[in-house]
Amino acid sequence: MAPIKVTKICCIGAGYVGGPTCAVIALRCPHITVTIVDLNQDRVDAWNSEDFKLPIYEPGLEDVVRQARGRNLFFSTDVDKGIKEADLIFVSVNTPTKKTGVGAGFGADLHYVELATRRIAAVADSSKIVVEKSTVPCRTAESMRTILEANSKNHCRFDILSNPEFLAEGTAISDLFKPDRVLIGSLQTEEGLEACRALADVYANWVPQERILTVGLWSSELSKLAANAMLAQRISSINALSAICEATGANIDEVAHAVGCDSRVGPKFLKASVGFGGSCFQKDILNLVYLSESLHLPEVAAYWRQVVEMNEYQKRRFSKRVVDTLFNTITGKRIAVLGFAFKADTGDTRESASITLIRDFVAERANVHVYDPKVEEEQIWMDLTEAMPQLPAETIKKQVTLCSSALEACKDAEAVVIATEWKEFTLIDWETVYANMKKPAFVFDGRLLVDAKKLKEIGFKVTVIGRGNGL
Ligand SMILES: NC(=O)C1=CN([C@@H]2O[C@H](COP(=O)(O)OP(=O)(O)OC[C@H]3O[C@@H](n4cnc5c(N)ncnc54)[C@H](O)[C@@H]3O)[C@@H](O)[C@H]2O)C=CC1
Numbered sequence: 001m002a003p004i005k006v007t008k009i010c011c012i013g014a015g016y017v018g019g020p021t022c023a024v025i026a027l028r029c030p031h032i033t034v035t036i037v038d039l040n041q042d043r044v045d046a047w048n049s050e051d052f053k054l055p056i057y058e059p060g061l062e063d064v065v066r067q068a069r070g071r072n073l074f075f076s077t078d079v080d081k082g083i084k085e086a087d088l089i090f091v092s093v094n095t096p097t098k099k100t101g102v103g104a105g106f107g108a109d110l111h112y113v114e115l116a117t118r119r120i121a122a123v124a125d126s127s128k129i130v131v132e133k134s135t136v137p138c139r140t141a142e143s144m145r146t147i148l149e150a151n152s153k154n155h156c157r158f159d160i161l162s163n164p165e166f167l168a169e170g171t172a173i174s175d176l177f178k179p180d181r182v183l184i185g186s187l188q189t190e191e192g193l194e195a196c197r198a199l200a201d202v203y204a205n206w207v208p209q210e211r212i213l214t215v216g217l218w219s220s221e222l223s224k225l226a227a228n229a230m231l232a233q234r235i236s237s238i239n240a241l242s243a244i245c246e247a248t249g250a251n252i253d254e255v256a257h258a259v260g261c262d263s264r265v266g267p268k269f270l271k272a273s274v275g276f277g278g279s280c281f282q283k284d285i286l287n288l289v290y291l292s293e294s295l296h297l298p299e300v301a302a303y304w305r306q307v308v309e310m311n312e313y314q315k316r317r318f319s320k321r322v323v324d325t326l327f328n329t330i331t332g333k334r335i336a337v338l339g340f341a342f343k344a345d346t347g348d349t350r351e352s353a354s355i356t357l358i359r360d361f362v363a364e365r366a367n368v369h370v371y372d373p374k375v376e377e378e379q380i381w382m383d384l385t386e387a388m389p390q391l392p393a394e395t396i397k398k399q400v401t402l403c404s405s406a407l408e409a410c411k412d413a414e415a416v417v418i419a420t421e422w423k424e425f426t427l428i429d430w431e432t433v434y435a436n437m438k439k440p441a442f443v444f445d446g447r448l449l450v451d452a453k454k455l456k457e458i459g460f461k462v463t464v465i466g467r468g469n470g471l
């Protein structure tokens with residue numbers, strides 16, 4: 001068969017993955033035209049905005065978009081045109097956990113993937129390589145192929161590839177510039193391997209050959225779920241140990257360092273925290289749990305489910321420690337929560353531990369003062385109303401105040417809770433914070449961020465995750 005050369009790429013879905021990933025492809029491959037399409041007009045308008053007020057915050061992203069937009073990078077709501085013109089199409093739509101029906105609460109909602117696939121089938125009038133970029137359950141490519149083949153016109157060929165994305169938010173651009181690996185899964189047929197080579201050639205414009213891994217379709221799909229499950233499992237493991245540290249007087253940072261020095265374990269992803277958040281860890285593990293159950297592997301399902309349960313326990317445990325320490329009641333007390341994003345360097349709040357903490361504090365009838373350097377106010381209100389459906393919005397607004405700086409949030413507070421590891425929280429002037437707080441002044445560090453000894457010297461009562469009360 002004739003070699004395929006990719007010259008036009010379309011990406012369906014201009015979100016946290018589709019946007020940065022395809023912007024970097026456009027930057028690194030000036031000879032390829034990249035069009036990112038989305039049904040969401042506001043999102044596309046933001047990507048196209050003259051002042052580069054992009055819909056997502058990601059360090060380095062604006063620079064990439066500034067260089068490539070209008071040259072060979074385009075954003076549009078014309079999904080059909082994007083599909084028609086492309087020879088390779090990334091499907092990078094959302095795959096949230098199902099809310100209702102079979103598999104509710106566990107399985108992936110593949111509705112958006114299916115709609116995008118059906119759209120490709122409906123409008124494509126020439127052969128395409130269709131690439132699953134979204135994280136999907138094992139064997140989703142088969143369903144996509146069935147839909148495409150059943151609807152294909154003009155004898156169009158569709159080759160399906162799996163090319164999961166491993167970027168982390170906050171470091172997306174550097175992850176994309178220098179990925180640990182690019183994974184491409186294909187059918188092991190002549191056509192499948194040729195499609196795989198064509199996509200590998202795109203990445204080869206900037207990724208060293210040895211980092212481009214080519215495997216079977218099902219291995220590729222499963223590897224993405226496995227990677228996220230194993231990363232989250234490390235956090236739940238260290239968080240489980242943090243509870244033992246608090247009860248025994250061991251120090252979780254010292255334990256993590258000692259364990260991570262073993263080259264077989266490695267030092268990364270062993271930072272104890274108030275719990276992992278983000279749009280994917282929980283969703284992908286639940287997806288793996290559902291897959292295991294469907295395959296009649298209940299022990300495997302129970303094993304992975306425990307990673308999520310431990311995370312829920314960690315968040316609950318932390319809120320309880322706040323209440324217990326504040327003399328068993330926080331009713332009417334002012335609590336400053338520093339950080340609303342699920343991690344530093346992103347404005348994303350999906351599954352953020354901060355939401356759970358604030359919900360718990362509001363349930364205890366505390367007055368919560370929140371500050372985050374990047375998250376939009378509107379987003380915070382949306383997340384809190386969704387997290388507390390039983391409370392009228394006015395009640396939430398009575399108990400929660402949004403602040404424009406850490407100092408403002410901490411003023412007159414009885415306790416400060418650090419929920420996100422923003423760098424600016426390491427630079428807080430704690431002397432001033434202390435002077436402006438009610439006494440005794442408490443600090444609860446859910447991110448191992450503060451110098452506990454120094455804060456104690458100032459006069460704070462300090463509680464740190466993974467350390468006993470004696471610190
Ligand atoms: N957020 C992350 O850091 C990572 C996410 N992933 C996976 O990538 C996928 C996408 O995630 P995000 O980019 O975070 O989601 P997102 O929600 O930010 O973006 C998805 C976009 O797809 C659009 N969309 C949905 N259906 C469409 C259709 N039929 N036609 C056109 N546009 C459509 C939505 O309007 C939305 O803008 C998910 O499967 C996720 O699990 C993978 C690695 C990292």
Ligand SMILES: O=C(O)[C@H]1O[C@H](OP(=O)(O)OP(=O)(O)OC[C@H]2O[C@@H](n3ccc(=O)[nH]c3=O)[C@H](O)[C@@H]2O)[C@H](O)[C@@H](O)[C@@H]1O
Binds near residue numbers: 167228277280281342
């Ligand atoms: O599929 C995805 O969506 C992505 O999920 C994660 O990326 P992300 O969720 O953006 O961010 P992480 O850096 O993994 O952090 C996830 C959560 O774990 C927490 N975390 C991380 C590391 C750690 O040691 N301790 C810890 O509590 C973070 O604060 C955050 O709340 C993975 O790291 C990416 O490889 C993957 O592509």
